[in-house]
Amino acid sequence: MGGVTIQAGAPVVLYIGAANHDPQCKQHLSFGRGIHHCLGAALAKIEAEVALQYMPPFDVVSTKLRKSLLFRGQSELQVTIR
């Protein structure tokens, strides 16, 4: 995989966040894929859409990434309201 040989039986940890930043990966994997695709994906998207409707228009000034191997995200997000 990617030029690396993985021995049979070796433990492998997959990072969805890393896959989402792979330029060769055309689809995002935030809600997983296949038979275990997130059951709440549709609800989560509607919730995000509704939440954003109540936000005034804003510009992102700066962000700080949180330190986590498993979940990417911001620990800080500075915005200016237009």
Ligand code: HEM
């Ligand atoms: C932004 C919000 C959410 C994200 C990013 C997310 C992400 C994911 C991911 C990546 C998986 C696949 C895990 C795997 O392959 O092992 C998953 C599975 C699942 N999610 Fe979500 N999820 C979100 C919201 C929700 C909500 C709101 C619900 C329920 C109301 C939900 C219910 C589930 C369930 C039941 C599964 C297991 C599906 C299965 O194993 O067949 N999720 N989710």
